[in-house]
Amino acid sequence: MASQNGADAAFAIELKGISKAFGPVQANRDINIAVPQGTIHGIIGENGAGKSTLMSILYGFYKADAGQIFVNGQLTLIPDSQSAIRAGIGMVFQHFKLVQNFTVLENIILGVEDGPLLNTSLAKARKELERLARDYDLEVDPDALIEDLSVGHQQRVEILKALYRQAEILILDEPTGVLTPDEADHLFRILKGLKEQGKTVILITHKLREIMEATDNVSVMRRGTMVATVKTDETSPEALAELMVGRKVLLEVDKGTAKPGDVVLKVEDLRVRDEHKVERLKGVSFDIRAGEILGIAGVAGNGQTELLEALGGMIRATGKITMNGQDLPLQGKGSDGQSRRRAGIAHVPEDRHHHGLILDFTAWENIAFGYFNDPDYQKNALFMDNAAIKADTAQKMEKFDVRPPIPTLAAKSFSGGNQQKIVVAREMEQSPALLLIGQPTRGVDIGAIEFIHNQIIALRDAGAAVLLVSVELDEIMSLSDRIAVMFDGKLMGFRDPETTNERELGLLMAGMTGKEEAA
Amino acid sequence: MDRLPRWADLALVPFVSLTLAAIISALVIIAIGQDPWEAITVMVQGSVMNAYGWGYTLYYATSFIFTGLAVTVAFHAGLFNIGGEGQAQLGGLGVALACLFIPWPHWSLALIGAALGAALFGAAWAAIPAYLQAKRGSHIVITTIMFNYIAGSLMIYLLVDVLRPPGKMDPATASFPPEMHLPSFNEIPGLNAIFDTGVPANVTFFIALIMAVVVWALLWRTRLGYQIRAFGKSEPAARYAGINPTRIIMIAMLISGGMAGLMAINNVMGEAERLLGNSASGAGFIGIAVALMGRNHPVGVVLAAILFGFLFQGGAELGLWTKIPIELRTVVQGLVILFTGALDMMVRMLLVKIFALFRSNRMEAA
Numbered sequence: 001m002a003s004q005n006g007a008d009a010a011f012a013i014e015l016k017g018i019s020k021a022f023g024p025v026q027a028n029r030d031i032n033i034a035v036p037q038g039t040i041h042g043i044i045g046e047n048g049a050g051k052s053t054l055m056s057i058l059y060g061f062y063k064a065d066a067g068q069i070f071v072n073g074q075l076t077l078i079p080d081s082q083s084a085i086r087a088g089i090g091m092v093f094q095h096f097k098l099v100q101n102f103t104v105l106e107n108i109i110l111g112v113e114d115g116p117l118l119n120t121s122l123a124k125a126r127k128e129l130e131r132l133a134r135d136y137d138l139e140v141d142p143d144a145l146i147e148d149l150s151v152g153h154q155q156r157v158e159i160l161k162a163l164y165r166q167a168e169i170l171i172l173d174e175p176t177g178v179l180t181p182d183e184a185d186h187l188f189r190i191l192k193g194l195k196e197q198g199k200t201v202i203l204i205t206h207k208l209r210e211i212m213e214a215t216d217n218v219s220v221m222r223r224g225t226m227v228a229t230v231k232t233d234e235t236s237p238e239a240l241a242e243l244m245v246g247r248k249v250l251l252e253v254d255k256g257t258a259k260p261g262d263v264v265l266k267v268e269d270l271r272v273r274d275e276h277k278v279e280r281l282k283g284v285s286f287d288i289r290a291g292e293i294l295g296i297a298g299v300a301g302n303g304q305t306e307l308l309e310a311l312g313g314m315i316r317a318t319g320k321i322t323m324n325g326q327d328l329p330l331q332g333k334g335s336d337g338q339s340r341r342r343a344g345i346a347h348v349p350e351d352r353h354h355h356g357l358i359l360d361f362t363a364w365e366n367i368a369f370g371y372f373n374d375p376d377y378q379k380n381a382l383f384m385d386n387a388a389i390k391a392d393t394a395q396k397m398e399k400f401d402v403r404p405p406i407p408t409l410a411a412k413s414f415s416g417g418n419q420q421k422i423v424v425a426r427e428m429e430q431s432p433a434l435l436l437i438g439q440p441t442r443g444v445d446i447g448a449i450e451f452i453h454n455q456i457i458a459l460r461d462a463g464a465a466v467l468l469v470s471v472e473l474d475e476i477m478s479l480s481d482r483i484a485v486m487f488d489g490k491l492m493g494f495r496d497p498e499t500t501n502e503r504e505l506g507l508l509m510a511g512m513t514g515k516e517e518a519a
Numbered sequence: 520m521d522r523l524p525r526w527a528d529l530a531l532v533p534f535v536s537l538t539l540a541a542i543i544s545a546l547v548i549i550a551i552g553q554d555p556w557e558a559i560t561v562m563v564q565g566s567v568m569n570a571y572g573w574g575y576t577l578y579y580a581t582s583f584i585f586t587g588l589a590v591t592v593a594f595h596a597g598l599f600n601i602g603g604e605g606q607a608q609l610g611g612l613g614v615a616l617a618c619l620f621i622p623w624p625h626w627s628l629a630l631i632g633a634a635l636g637a638a639l640f641g642a643a644w645a646a647i648p649a650y651l652q653a654k655r656g657s658h659i660v661i662t663t664i665m666f667n668y669i670a671g672s673l674m675i676y677l678l679v680d681v682l683r684p685p686g687k688m689d690p691a692t693a694s695f696p697p698e699m700h701l702p703s704f705n706e707i708p709g710l711n712a713i714f715d716t717g718v719p720a721n722v723t724f725f726i727a728l729i730m731a732v733v734v735w736a737l738l739w740r741t742r743l744g745y746q747i748r749a750f751g752k753s754e755p756a757a758r759y760a761g762i763n764p765t766r767i768i769m770i771a772m773l774i775s776g777g778m779a780g781l782m783a784i785n786n787v788m789g790e791a792e793r794l795l796g797n798s799a800s801g802a803g804f805i806g807i808a809v810a811l812m813g814r815n816h817p818v819g820v821v822l823a824a825i826l827f828g829f830l831f832q833g834g835a836e837l838g839l840w841t842k843i844p845i846e847l848r849t850v851v852q853g854l855v856i857l858f859t860g861a862l863d864m865m866v867r868m869l870l871v872k873i874f875a876l877f878r879s880n881r882m883e884a885a
Contacts, residue, residue, distance in 0.1 A: 023878075312759065313761060314758050314759055336761040336763065337758070337759055337760055337761025337762075338760075338761030338762075339761070340761070341761065347759070349759055354753065354755045354756060355755055355756050355758075355759040356756070356759070357756070358749055358752045358753050358756050359752075359753075360752050361748075361749070361752065365745070368745070369749065369756070369760050370759070370760035370761065372742050372745050372746065372760075373742065378742070382741060383736070383740045383741055384740060384741060384742055384745060386740070
């Protein structure tokens with residue numbers, strides 16, 4: 001680490017003693033970091049460790065309570081994002097800031113037009129874009145509308161926007177959260193290209209694999225402090241995980257063999273049409289036994305969401321589902337979420353913000369969500385027993401280590417991992433016969449991932465059937481007792497996790513298969 | 520954004536908003552060449568400094584509590600019910616029919632019957648927009664506004680052509696039989712010690728307070744209220760939980776319409792004692808402002824309703840005792856709505872900055 005006095009021009013960015021508090025929460029505490037020019041520097045830490053706050057200070061969104069910023073050795077004040085851009089800092093946000101019905105070119109020049117008439121700016125941008133595409137492998141059709149582009153391409157436009165504004169230092173905040181594995185690989189190639197051209201890249205992520213793959217150096221943050229900065233090739237995922245969490249973390253799931261019992265859920269020829277009458281689920285059949293985890297792998301958007309929602313009673317479907325020998329209606333009366341819960345189906349939805357939780361509700365109100373008819377939660381025929389729900393919530397929070405364990409806190413005030421734990425606690429503690437669980441660890445930090453995985457295994461060992469849907473292939477491979485791959489609304493076949501490999505599953509996920517298997 | 524302490528959120532923000540509205544109102548009064556100090560004196564003296572003034576202030580407040588609660592219930596289901604005006608007019612019809620055509624032996628029974636009629640008619644008037652929203656996706660704001668006009672026209676037709684007693688010139692029903700007379704504050708034993716002259720405030724005020732408690736219990740203590748609030752916060756999440764959207768929209772709007780309809784027992788049965796044209800006289804719209812200012816909480820609604828009752832009564836006094844035209848009361852109300860409703864965020868953000876400044880100063884001093 002650089003000395004506290006002079007700054008070194010070899011560092012693109014040097015932060016000294018940065019602190020920032022939000023009310024009583026110290027988001028950043030005396031942060032020192034030096035990013036050498038022409039490197040890819042990773043910043044890793046759990047959700048809420050202070051990574052995003054630090055970068056927001058660097059980009060002028062927040063004013064630090066204390067500390068100094070040096071850009072290329074120069075003490076620089078960054079009161080707003082315009083100053084950051086002038087200092088050569090560009091930022092690519094997790095949620096893109098693009099105008100959907102503008103073309104790529106129009107988005108690029110937005111805010112940096114040369115004059116009232118757009119023609120000259122557009123022509124200049126077109127030329128510059130061609131050069132950037134050539135130099136950095138950043139090809140995008142300049143005349144395409146943003147809304148027609150894939151997420152990966154939209155992200156490229158964000159990078160191009162920064163480069164067009166002559167950014168020498170590029171900050172990317174959780175860039176792969178929205179990308180498919182292929183798109184992520186392409187992104188890392190682009191970043192390496194940028195590095196070779198002398199640009200500096202700061203990559204914020206909580207995924208260890210990306211850090212190991214793409215960075216030269218990595219800084220680890222934990223609870224607002226910078227705990228270490230190391231060379232990437234001198235460390236290991238295990239060491240980084242331990243630094244992040246502050247204790248040893250098991251990256252591999254430790255589970256015994258499954259002891260499958262009777263068939264719990266039988267699904268036959270399940271079909272779902274969306275509101276445009278397009279068939280999203282094209283005749284899916286499978287069954288799950290008690291004490292078994294069936295993992296559904298696949299690229300997002302191939303019908304997994306519809307599968308979960310149809311089984312969970314959220315959307316209408318056709319076909320036949322049988323639960324412990326009993327038919328469950330797929331539309332009309334008895335096909336809603338309440339009936340499903342009565343049948344013993346618990347559902348951890350893929351999207352906890354839109355479905356699993358009501359963010360404005362308190363934790364205890366969320367614990368009753370979906371189970372508000374539970375007799376234990378009623379005081380009498382008229383009133384709910386709020387005190388009983390709060391007590392129950394406190395118990396579940398303790399068991400699932402939700403932090404902070406305050407039942408009256410609004411759901412939105414919890415970190416992503418703790419929000420997910422609230423949903424998982426609610427659904428698993430119902431001791432369901434069947435658990436539907438979608439993207440169980442999306443946006444969840446490492447410590448919580450380990451915990452949630454163990455809970456899923458424990459539920460299986462207690463005799464529940466589990467339907468696991470995840471776009472994380474690692475998760476599917478390590479948790480499932482059987483794997484089915486979904487592509488274009490159909491199951492491409494079943495595989496045994498012991499004998500299959502990522503390559504085979506990857507091909508199935510892309511819709512390529514030699515033999516069709518009967519389900 | 521940093522957050523304000525709870526007391527500032529609940530008390531300081533409305534206080535600052537009201538002060539700003541008062542300052543602008545004073546400027547308007549100066550601009551028309553009158554004395555703002557005299558105006559505020561007349562307003563306060565005529566509305567809250569004596570029993571007579573309170574008798575009017577609370578009478579107006581009673582109506583506003585009902586319409587404010589109506590907006591509140593719908594709001595928690597994510598529905599903006601602008602149709603309180605029409606629902607209250609139909610509630611008036613329910614009251615009139617109950618009072619004119621059923622020979623009640625005593626006012627207390629008449630009150631129950633009229634309240635049922637009022638709630639039923641108000642709810643029925645809300646049911647159609649609710650059904651269109653739930654089943655056809657027609658936006659409730661548009662349909663409820665339209666239903667206000669339809670209600671107005673329907674009432675004119677009924678009063679002119681159907682309910683007007685033969686030989687009478689004005690579009691109104693016959694007066695209700697005297698047995699239907701609801702006790703005013705000056706007729707209630709105990710209260711008449713304070714209210715020694717005739718005032719329009721009547722027993723309905725207590726029904727309004729009871730309804731505020733009922734709405735609170737409904738929303739925060741029952742399964743139905745839980746489902747209404749969950750649906751109002753997030754429809755996709757409600758679908759996940761198995762909450763039936765059609766059912767919630769219908770129930771919430773029926774309760775809302777019924778609440779607005781109930782207002783009629785105050786003005787139609789308690790005061791006019793017959794049904795006149797335009798019976799709600801704007802109280803349905805004031806209810807929107809009341810709910811907005813009361814933060815869609817029954818306690819806030821009661822307080823805001825009393826404030827608007829004060830503005831109504833004080834404004835009327837202005838027209839009576841000063842050269843300031845009574846229309847100024849509309850200006851003052853408009854400013855109060857503007858500052859407490861539309862510009863609420865402006866005041867809030869200003870206070871957030873001031874508080875943040877305070878905090879950082881304190882931290883530096885420490």
